[in-house]
Amino acid sequence: MIRLDGVSKRYPDGTVAVHELSLDVAKGELVVLVGPSGCGKTTTMKMVNRLVEPTGGRIFVDGADVTHTDPVKLRRGIGYVIQNVGLFPHRSIVDNVAVVPELSGWSKARRRERAHELLELVGLPPDTYARRYPHELSGGQRQRVGVARALAVDPPVLLMDEPFSAVDPVVRGQLQDEFLRLQEDVRKTILFVTHDIEEAVRLGDRIAVFAQGGRLEQFDTPASILGAPATPFVADFVGFDRGLKRLSVTPVTEADLDHPPVVRADDTLRSAAATMGTSRWAVVLDSKGGLAGWISQDTATGDGVVSDHARRMEAWVELGDSLKVAFAEMLQWNAGWIAVLGDDDRYLGVLTPSTLHAALRRSVEADNRSIEPSQVDLVTVSDA
Numbered sequence: 488m489i490r491l492d493g494v495s496k497r498y499p500d501g502t503v504a505v506h507e508l509s510l511d512v513a514k515g516e517l518v519v520l521v522g523p524s525g526c527g528k529t530t531t532m533k534m535v536n537r538l539v540e541p542t543g544g545r546i547f548v549d550g551a552d553v554t555h556t557d558p559v560k561l562r563r564g565i566g567y568v569i570q571n572v573g574l575f576p577h578r579s580i581v582d583n584v585a586v587v588p589e590l591s592g593w594s595k596a597r598r599r600e601r602a603h604e605l606l607e608l609v610g611l612p613p614d615t616y617a618r619r620y621p622h623e624l625s626g627g628q629r630q631r632v633g634v635a636r637a638l639a640v641d642p643p644v645l646l647m648d649e650p651f652s653a654v655d656p657v658v659r660g661q662l663q664d665e666f667l668r669l670q671e672d673v674r675k676t677i678l679f680v681t682h683d684i685e686e687a688v689r690l691g692d693r694i695a696v697f698a699q700g701g702r703l704e705q706f707d708t709p710a711s712i713l714g715a716p717a718t719p720f721v722a723d724f725v726g727f728d729r730g731l732k733r734l735s736v737t738p739v740t741e742a743d744l745d746h747p748p749v750v751r752a753d754d755t756l757r758s759a760a761a762t763m764g765t766s767r768w769a770v771v772l773d774s775k776g777g778l779a780g781w782i783s784q785d786t787a788t789g790d791g792v793v794s795d796h797a798r799r800m801e802a803w804v805e806l807g808d809s810l811k812v813a814f815a816e817m818l819q820w821n822a823g824w825i826a827v828l829g830d831d832d833r834y835l836g837v838l839t840p841s842t843l844h845a846a847l848r849r850s851v852e853a854d855n856r857s858i859e860p861s862q863v864d865l866v867t868v869s870d871a
């Protein structure tokens with residue numbers, strides 16, 4: 488959908504901002520450009536909507552060479568969101584959102600209807616917000632208006648230049664979550680600039696890491712960037728804690744699970760004790776195979792059934808959730824293990840701190856060697 492083919496930009500003073508950059512963004516994909524200050528991210532983005540003209544190479548949007556497209560027409564088909572939004576202070580929120588529809592000659596009623604629909608979509612109920620002015624909104628709310636405005640004429644492509652940088656970290660996290668939900672719905676093709684690797688990992692389908700002079704160091708999925716940095720520059724940029732960051736992009740798979748003894752809520756305590764053997768505890772399932780809780784071996788004695796002594800288990804995740812979510816659940820519930828559930832809440836197994844660690848190591852090792860995680864044979868210090 489967006490293709491950069493050997494694109495360069497040398498400013499008149501001789502600064503090379505971008506050097507022979509080739510990059511493609513598939514339809515519906517979100518590609519994040521990340522790198523230190525001054526490495527050419529913004530210049531790259533501005534060349535796509537012709538706010539800056541390249542000095543070499545070609546750029547295509549939906550197959551058309553942008554240098555052959557009228558810039559005004561081009562920009563109407565590309566939503567643009569910038570850091571401090573740039574809302575018009577003397578226009579109401581509804582009129583700010585409707586700027587491009589107005590330029591495109593939509594009727595007043597149609598503009599208003601579209602603006603209300605978009606405000607709803609970005610979580611700003613129009614009854615409350617439509618008639619306000621920008622100074623009557625919080626920073627996070629203004630950013631949402633910026634996103635709504637960029638979506639106004641439903642452009643297939645969005646360019647977003649540090650859109651969430653001006654707000655505090657908590658609001659930023661909320662905006663990122665909302666934005667990901669929105670993107671699930673609207674599936675735009677997005678180029679997103681940030682200098683924050685955490686934001687890149689959280690949002691990007693793929694990440695392009697730039698070094699000074701607009702040189703592309705690596706263009707890959709977040710998991711691969713974190714697991715197998717292509718150059719020392721990338722390794723340094725993503726940080727020594729990249730293993731930890733990778734938790735958020737590594738999903739829990741069935742191969743990661745441990746399988747402690749399992750008993751049923753209506754089993755007798757005697758049969759449960761026999762099932763447990765030497766294990767100190769067992770998972771308790773209900774009659775449908777769902778998670779009911781757990782029981783410790785020292786309470787599985789005497790007459791009665793498992794449900795008399797079973798305890799609820801609050802810590803669980805779904806297959807496919809990230810290892811980070813699993814780890815956070817473990818910490819939140821102060822649990823030594825958490826259950827993993829599949830479709831229809833079916834119990835599949837458990838994750839413990841050591842299986843979680845192994846899962847992470849396996850996925851990093853798999854990326855380093857370009858094989859599947861299940862093919863990795865882990866050797867630990869104590870085995871060696």
Ligand SMILES: Nc1ncnc2c1ncn2[C@@H]1O[C@H](COP(=O)(O)OP(=O)(O)OP(=O)(O)O)[C@@H](O)[C@H]1O
Pocket residue numbers: 498499500502503504522523524525526527528529530531682
């Ligand atoms: N109009 C200009 N004239 C000359 N040099 C420029 C111009 N605009 C940008 N540059 C230079 O081009 C390089 C890349 O700038 P650019 O704004 O693209 O970087 P960036 O990666 O977006 O940086 P930041 O994260 O700080 O916003 C920098 O060295 C910058 O000083």
